[in-house]
Amino acid sequence: MIAEISRKTTANKKRVLFLVHRKELIDQIKNTFEFVGVDTNYVQFAMVQTIVRNLDKTLTPDLIITDESHHGLAASYQKIYDYFSDVRRLGFTATPVRLNGDGLGGINDILIEGVSVEWLIENERLAPYDYYAPKLMQQENLKIGHLKEFTKQSIDKELESHKAIYGDVIKHYLKLAEGEQAIAYCHSLDSSLKTAQAFNDAGITAKHIDAKTNKKERDDTIQAFRDKEIKVLCNVDLIGEGFDVPDCSTVIMLRPTKSLSLYIQQSMRGMRYKPNKRSIIIDHVANVNTFGLPDMSRQWTLNAKKKVKYDIETPVKTCIQCFGTYAGIDRKCPYCGHEQPIEVKETVYEEVDQDLEKVDKFEMKLNFKTAEECSSLKELQELAKEKNYKKGWAWVQAKRLGIR
Numbered sequence: 001m002i003a004e005i006s007r008k009t010t011a012n013k014k015r016v017l018f019l020v021h022r023k024e025l026i027d028q029i030k031n032t033f034e035f036v037g038v039d040t041n042y043v044q045f046a047m048v049q050t051i052v053r054n055l056d057k058t059l060t061p062d063l064i065i066t067d068e069s070h071h072g073l074a075a076s077y078q079k080i081y082d083y084f085s086d087v088r089r090l091g092f093t094a095t096p097v098r099l100n101g102d103g104l105g106g107i108n109d110i111l112i113e114g115v116s117v118e119w120l121i122e123n124e125r126l127a128p129y130d131y132y133a134p135k136l137m138q139q140e141n142l143k144i145g146h147l148k149e150f151t152k153q154s155i156d157k158e159l160e161s162h163k164a165i166y167g168d169v170i171k172h173y174l175k176l177a178e179g180e181q182a183i184a185y186c187h188s189l190d191s192s193l194k195t196a197q198a199f200n201d202a203g204i205t206a207k208h209i210d211a212k213t214n215k216k217e218r219d220d221t222i223q224a225f226r227d228k229e230i231k232v233l234c235n236v237d238l239i240g241e242g243f244d245v246p247d248c249s250t251v252i253m254l255r256p257t258k259s260l261s262l263y264i265q266q267s268m269r270g271m272r273y274k275p276n277k278r279s280i281i282i283d284h285v286a287n288v289n290t291f292g293l294p295d296m297s298r299q300w301t302l303n304a305k306k307k308v309k310y311d312i313e314t315p316v317k318t319c320i321q322c323f324g325t326y327a328g329i330d331r332k333c334p335y336c337g338h339e340q341p342i343e344v345k346e347t348v349y350e351e352v353d354q355d356l357e358k359v360d361k362f363e364m365k366l367n368f369k370t371a372e373e374c375s376s377l378k379e380l381q382e383l384a385k386e387k388n389y390k391k392g393w394a395w396v397q398a399k400r401l402g403i404r
Contacts, residue, residue, distance in 0.1 A: 001092070002065060002067070002092055003032050003033050003035075003036040003038055004036060005063075005065070005090065006018070006033060006036075006038045006043060006065065007033075007036055007037055007038045007039075009042075009062065009063050010038055010039035010040075010041075010042040010043060011039065013042065014042065014062035014063065015042050015043075015044070015059060015060070015061045015062050015063070016042060016043045016044070016061055016062070016063050016064075016065060017043075017044050017046065017051070017058070017061035017063070017064045017065070017084075017087075018043055018044065018045050018046070018065050018067065019046060019047075019048050019051065019064065019065070019066045019067065019077070019080070020045070020046070020047055020048070020067050020068070021047065021048055021067075021068060021071050022047070023047050024218075025067065026045045026046075026047070029045060029067070030045060044058070044059070044061070046058075048071075048074075048076045048077055048080065049076060051080050052076045052079050052080060055079070055080070055083045060084060060087065061084065061087055062087065062088070063087065063088055063089075063090065064080070064081070064084060064087050064088070064089045064090070065089075065090050065091075065092070066089065066090070066091040066092070067092060068092075068093055069091025069092055069093045069096075069104065069107075069108075070093045070095055070096060070097060070098055070104060070261055072091055072104060072107045072108075073098060073102070073104065073106050073107055077107070078107065081107060089107075091104070091107070091108060094264065094265070094268075095260065095261040095264050095265060096111060096300045096302075097260055097261050097300065098261065102304040103300075103301045103302040103303045103304055104302055105301075105302035105303055105304065106304075108302055109302075111300060111301070111302050113300060116295070116297060117268075117294060117295035118295045118297070121271075121295060124273055124275075125273055126268070126271045126272070126273055127249070127270070127271045127272065127273050127274065127277040127278060127279045128278055128279070129270070129271055129278065129279035129280065129281055129294070129295075130176075130278065130279070130280055130281070130358060131281045131283065131288060131293055131294075131358065131359040132172070132176060132280070132281065132282050132283065132356040132357065132358055132359065133283040133284075133286050133287075133288045133289070133356055133357070133359050134284070134286050134356055134357070168284065169184075169195065169198065169199075169252060169254065169282075169284060170198055170199065170202045170204070172282050172284070172355075172356055173199075173204070173232070173250075173252065173282065174202075176250075176280055176282055176356075177249070177250040177280045177282065179231070180231075180249045180250045180280065181225065181228060181231060181232075181233075181247055181248045181249055181250065182231065182232045182233070182248070182249075182250035182251070182252055182270075183232075183233050183234075183235070183239050183248055183250070183251055183252070183269055183270070184196075184206075184232055184233070184234045184235070184252040184254060185235065185236075185237070185239075185251070185252065185253055185254060185255045185266050186234055186235065186236050186254045186255055187236065187254065187255040187256070188236060189210055189236055191236075191254065192208045192210065192234040192235060192236050193208050193234075195208075195234045195254065196208040196232070196234040199231070199232045199234075204231050204232060205229065205230050205231050205232070206230065206231060206232035206233070206234060207221050207224075207225075207230050207232075207233060207234070208234045208235065209221050209222070209233065209234075209235055209238060209239075210235060210236055210238055211238055221233070225248075226247070228247070232252075236255075237255075237262070239269065247274065248269065248270050248272070249270050249277055249278070249279050249280060250270050250279070250280045250281075250282065251266060251267060251268075251269050251270045251279070251280070251281045251282065252282045252284070253266060253267065253281070253282065253283045253284060253285055253287055254284050254285060255285065256285040256287060257287060258290070260291055260298075263287050263290075263291045264291075264294060267281050267283070267287070267288075267294045268294050271294070281294070282356065283356070284356070288359055293359065297378075297382065299376075299378050369383075370383075371383065371397040371400075371401060372401070374397075374401075374403065375403070376403060377394060377395075377398045377403055380393075380394035380397050380398055380403065381394040
């Protein structure tokens with residue numbers, strides 16, 4: 001879609017400024033543009049940081065296209081947008097939400113949604129998937145930092161205190177995806193290195209790469225992964241947006257997150273379409289309990305979310321009764337009122353070695369079973385769809401309950 005828009009623009013001798021946030025994406029994008037027939041003489045491919053440093057030397061474009069535009073509220077992007085304030089802009093993203101949950105209204109005035117992930121799977125544009133996760137998310141001891149994301153230190157404490165988690169990862173890879181190309185998302189450099197070593201010790205070729213890996217080694221590693229010489233590629237948030245490995249079928253999630261954007265980018269990384277391919281998502285940290293399945297319907301908006309103040313290092317609790325997750329020190333669950341028992345620290349890891357179970361759409365789709373439990377028209381519509389109610393039922397219930 002981006003390439004076709006650029007082809008039509010350059011065919012009229014109009015200039016396109018194409019912004020990316022990582023240099024690794026430029027060669028990949030150039031190849032796609034050339035394949036589609038874009039006149040690249042009229043396209044400037046550039047990293048945001050490069051343009052910011054050279055605004056006065058940059059030719060004025062007729063169109064600015066921003067790839068992965070959920071980054072666009074950053075100060076560097078806005079300097080470019082302000083400098084070329086009269087130039088039309090298009091932003092593209094699979095996740096129109098910032099890492100902190102805010103919408104993108106600060107830099108966009110229109111949100112155009114494409115077809116749903118469910119449609120893309122049904123129409124063979126994305127691969128179908130099987131999702132495996134533990135039943136209960138163990139996040140009681142994780143902390144929220146100032147970026148409203150789990151802190152590295154608290155994840156270290158929970159995931160690396162017991163070496164059993166690495167054996168668990170190997171066991172489930174062999175059980176669910178043996179021989180498949182897999183990307184493992186880890187939460188820290190040390191964790192990624194240890195995970196790669198664990199796979200290699202088990203006779204499964206694996207390698208770690210990170211942002212500081214020199215370009216030649218990183219390019220050689222990724223090519224070896226594409227050539228299936230490496231089975232498992234371990235990283236820390238490096239392989240995500242725009243990483244083009246169509247034959248990668250498996251994602252191993254070893255990094256808890258509170259970011260919907262990050263969750264979608266990582267969980268769907270193995271869903272690039274290929275005939276007869278089925279992606280396997282192995283979620284060892286139960287992110288699915290927080291966000292639902294990758295293809296569930298979501299309501300996107302340009303508006304900022306309602307601000308919630310978090311104290312640095314606020315503990316996060318998961319109710320063992322209703323699985324509701326909340327920040328705070330209260331033992332009483334705000335969702336169901338269940339009084340959380342005081343847990344002995346040594347029991348935190350009891351479920352680390354349990355078998356992961358397949359998560360079905362029906363199981364994850366709804367957290368409400370009656371109209372009275374719904375808080376929006378969209379939820380009523382989802383309930384109607386699951387219950388096979390007649391068309392119009394949701395609207396009648398919304399009017400009855402005073403829901404908009």
